[in-house]
Amino acid sequence: MIIVMQPGATREEEQRVISHLEREGFKVHLSRGIERTIIGVIGDKTRLKAETVTALAGVEKVVPILQPYKLASRDFHPEDTVVETGNRTIGGAAVQIIAGPCAVESRDQLLEAADAVREAGATMLRGGAYKPRSSPYSFQGLAAKGLEILAEARERTGLPVVTEVMDQNLVEDVAAVADVLQIGSRNMQNFALLQAVGQTNKPVLLKRGLAATIEEWLLAAEYILNAGNSRVILCERGIRTFETYTRNTLDLSAVPAVKHLSHLPVIVDPSHGTGRRFMVAPMARAALAAGADGIMVEVHPRPQEALSDGSQSLDPEQFAALVREIRPIITASGRELERQAV
Template sequence: MMIVIMRAEATMREKSAVIARAEDFGFKVHLSDGKERTIIGIIGDDRVINRDQIERMPGVERVVPILKPFKLASREFRAEDTTFPLGNHTIGGGNGIVVMAGPCSVESRSQIIETAIACKEAGAHVLRGGAFKPRTSPYAFQGMGEEGLKYLAEAREVTGMPIVTEVMEPALVPLVCEYADILQIGARNMQNYALLHAVGESQYPVLLKRGMSSLIEEWLMCAEYILSHGNTRVMLCERGIRTFETYTRNTFDINAIPVAKHLSHLPVVADPSHATGKWEYVAAAAKASVAAGADGVIIEVHPRPEEAMSDGGQSLKPEKFAKLVTQMKAIAQAVGRDIEA
């Protein structure tokens, strides 16, 4: 792949001519309009196209090959942070922090609406909740399916918060899109390539969780699958990786937040709930995420964790979540950032 950097004064006609030339050679083209200039990504075997000819075209400043294997996700392709709206808020850009919160699973209509109202009052911007649940055991609660999606949609009507929920297989993408605002790809499905293609084609915002034993480069390559369909609204989610340590559910890779933001223009969200697996440690990991530069946090909240049908041990009660949001705001302000009301 190579990128064609257009001059700041390049006309639409000149940009269209470059795109047409690339497409004539059978290349896929991705356009990135930045604040200062336009970048045209040309994807394919660059041996069949003459770089010098492209560089001599009107409006072209220079042609640069992208060396990273994750082309569209790389900072080489897009130097500016990707930003896009989630409800009334914007994710990405470095300064604002989006707070996502809710229960691991939708268990009943009353449970999800009660939790949604509490999360909204505490300062959450996005409601999370699982209608379809991938579980280690086939005998564990698997979620309420479409009924759970309907309850989530009702909670959105009550609170105004957009919904993020997991989709587990390509065939379910259209159904989940009927109810949800953001499609979550869970850690176990990070390398489910058919699913990545499907959510890419949906053009819905995607929260892509890092696989439990995945390299950062593998994570970014999975984002590439989604981006290759022209779906640019992708968020990377660090949720801890599997190591030899047993005192926490996973090992929270705080390093991954600045590394991913250095390598990629995509927003990075932290999941301290799954990273630690114990509510006692969630607040500390969440606050560290804010200081490390995460664009968002996603936290499990349940009004009665002892009764939760999944992941009650890592869920915060609403009052503890409200206290955490206040603390995260203070840390955000200390490092020149903000959590909007």
């Protein structure tokens, strides 16, 4: 950590900062320049304890040097993490295609969707039994009934199931069915929920918050890792910017950034990331070319009847076309598409 003193800071103020830091057990290092005095704090493992120094008289700013997360960082864990779930591996040589409807709307709808995405090449199934909706008047999901249907779809297709949990008191129920627990972007900093999923033995797919920096996203992962669950998968799904043509701005540079900073696998959701059907395939191709470990795509048997997100959902035929389009990109990227379990 580097502490920059104000131009007019007095020797007394300098001394008070130094004493404060030494009292906290830090070794400090003073550089008195012509215009500013700078105090280096050596071995700032505990960056956070030292934050209080910003409030001391004479301090202009504090510049952290180390990353505030540890378990999530590549410095700490240089090898790529590969998350296993059922017969799938996320983060290895294989690329996963997670597909299915935004919400489970009925048994027929989900089974039809599940059959269709399996047929077209999906390797995992998505579908929400509990739906976070901006309005209390929107469809909120089939809840427990939805979980039952997801379990049946897995049985039938062999596809592992990714589904969202929004309520810490339902983590156990959802984990009883899900192969992967999804944390939605609105809950990325719902710390009670992060701790709850951190105590399960299921992989967690952690979506990036709409306004979350990459650092905050990795700190949210750190909550889960620190609670004892090492199987975290990150999912970029668009951030909020001024652009209104797309629903969000899909930040594909997060893929190489996360790969550089962390050992965790990262997938991309081009459906929420764009909000427009015609953009899903190009952005899925781009995500995989950027190095993502998989994609998550909304597919509905009849998007025009979807109870949520219809405008960004593909129909089965469009999804099959997408899978055909991404195959050469996957190959060109030196990866392979996970073969389905037979």
